[in-house]
Amino acid sequence: MLENSERRTVDLAGTGPSTRAVHAGTLRGPDIQPVVPPIYPSVSYMAENPDDLRAVLAGEKEGYVYSRNGNPTVAALRESIAALEGAGDAVVFASGMAAIHAALLAVGVQAGTTLVASRDLYGVTVSLLNTVFVPMGVRVVYADLTNTEEARRTIEREQPVAVYCETVSNPTLRLVDIAALAEVAHDHRALLLVDNTFATPLLVRALEQGADVSITSTTKYLSGHGDVVGGAAAGAWDVCGRMATMGVFVGGIAGPFEAWLTLRGIRTLGLRVPRQCSTALAIAHMLEAHPKVARVHYPGLPSHPQHELATRLLGGRYGGMVSFELGEDTTEAACRVLGALELCLAATSLGDVFTLLLHPVSSSHLTMSPKDRERAGVKPGLLRISAGIEDDADVLADLAQALDRA
Ligand code: PLP
Numbered sequence: 001m002l003e004n005s006e007r008r009t010v011d012l013a014g015t016g017p018s019t020r021a022v023h024a025g026t027l028r029g030p031d032i033q034p035v036v037p038p039i040y041p042s043v044s045y046m047a048e049n050p051d052d053l054r055a056v057l058a059g060e061k062e063g064y065v066y067s068r069n070g071n072p073t074v075a076a077l078r079e080s081i082a083a084l085e086g087a088g089d090a091v092v093f094a095s096g097m098a099a100i101h102a103a104l105l106a107v108g109v110q111a112g113t114t115l116v117a118s119r120d121l122y123g124v125t126v127s128l129l130n131t132v133f134v135p136m137g138v139r140v141v142y143a144d145l146t147n148t149e150e151a152r153r154t155i156e157r158e159q160p161v162a163v164y165c166e167t168v169s170n171p172t173l174r175l176v177d178i179a180a181l182a183e184v185a186h187d188h189r190a191l192l193l194v195d196n197t198f199a200t201p202l203l204v205r206a207l208e209q210g211a212d213v214s215i216t217s218t219t220k221y222l223s224g225h226g227d228v229v230g231g232a233a234a235g236a237w238d239v240c241g242r243m244a245t246m247g248v249f250v251g252g253i254a255g256p257f258e259a260w261l262t263l264r265g266i267r268t269l270g271l272r273v274p275r276q277c278s279t280a281l282a283i284a285h286m287l288e289a290h291p292k293v294a295r296v297h298y299p300g301l302p303s304h305p306q307h308e309l310a311t312r313l314l315g316g317r318y319g320g321m322v323s324f325e326l327g328e329d330t331t332e333a334a335c336r337v338l339g340a341l342e343l344c345l346a347a348t349s350l351g352d353v354f355t356l357l358l359h360p361v362s363s364s365h366l367t368m369s370p371k372d373r374e375r376a377g378v379k380p381g382l383l384r385i386s387a388g389i390e391d392d393a394d395v396l397a398d399l400a401q402a403l404d405r406a
Contacts, residue, residue, distance in 0.1 A: 018270025024084070081218075084201040101132070101250070102233065106242035107161065109162055112138075116141050117165070120377075122365075162191045198220075201214065202269055215232070224351060277300075283387060323385065331361060344398050345357070357385050
């Protein structure tokens with residue numbers, strides 16, 4: 001490992017998340033001092049001799065042999081995300097789903113074990129659990145983990161190997177008290193895995209709150225420009241070692257081009273997210289006053305049932321995601337609103353520079369059964385908004401005219 005002085009990296013001890021977003025993960029070395037790290041597309045790397053190659057592959061020596069095992073550009077992204085999360089290490093994957101899969105395996109979710117999972121989860125995560133892990137022999141018990149007392153009773157009763165939740169849930173924006181849930185999980189020797197995609201490590205550092213693994217779909221806020229799919233999971237060295245091994249064996253690793261784009265996106269995270277939070281708050285207020293809207297879900301509104309927890313957990317900014325229920329609770333009404341948009345885009349994904357609207361029943365939560373959707377509060381007339389970085393007035397005007405016309 002090179003000393004900081006040789007690498008010309010900045011000492012990040014005690015710095016804030018925006019500084020880390022800019023300065024961590026630079027790939028500088030004694031012979032080369034680029035401000036921006038290069039892309040290393042090479043699949044393989046030459047070794048001095050076979051023993052060196054063996055030592056690198058065995059993890060006894062630092063270096064690169066083959067890109068599925070390790071790549072310098074990917075390593076720079078790992079360093080950047082670990083710094084953002086305040087983690088020992090981070091492992092990056094080809095998608096958020098690959099990160100979730102690897103993290104679950106790495107913490108010991110396997111045949112004969114029990115996983116307690118939140119009822120409020122991204123639909124594809126529920127499908128991963130029900131169609132991959134359950135047939136493998138894992139017992140998955142769903143509970144309302146936004147209610148710490150229900151979480152305690154379920155964990156006491158089920159004695160799971162791990163507990164899985166989202167900091168801010170997709171799409172109903174319910175919050176989990178991470179610190180309280182971590183305490184309950186650890187009392188029962190279970191590890192806590194948190195999908196922190198909606199909150200981002202800029203607003204919530206789940207590991208500092210007690211979580212064991214913090215997972216992010218880097219497709220969203222971290223890359224931030226809607227042009228790269230990726231995922232990351234951060235945690236202690238031992239868990240990350242196992243996740244990295246999962247990456248090597250299962251193969252869902254991040255490629256160098258994707259890693260580079262994600263790193264470029266992360267540099268402006270500290271500018272984009274606060275802007276998206278303030279636009280989301282303005283959208284939430286506008287929607288709350290609109291006659292066609294029955295209910296707005298936004299943690300920053302005093303009407304949100306967990307507003308107090310949100311203030312504590314998210315540190316006074318409430319995220320860039322808003323969802324709302326139309327008075328006419330039908331898919332047709334939701335589609336009419338999407339069809340009337342002129343500036344905001346009706347598209348999947350979130351966390352981009354573009355303001356995006358999505359109908360969860362027909363997209364993000366399509367693969368969930370209607371019963372599971374109903375239990376998670378995903379209604380036909382629910383729409384989800386991801387605030388972009390356009391001018392607030394333009395976004396508000398477009399949403400208002402779409403609602404008026406629909
Ligand atoms: N977690 C959450 C909360 C998500 O919203 C998504 C995707 O929308 C994922 C995980 C999966 O991420 P990816 O699409 O990068 O696989």
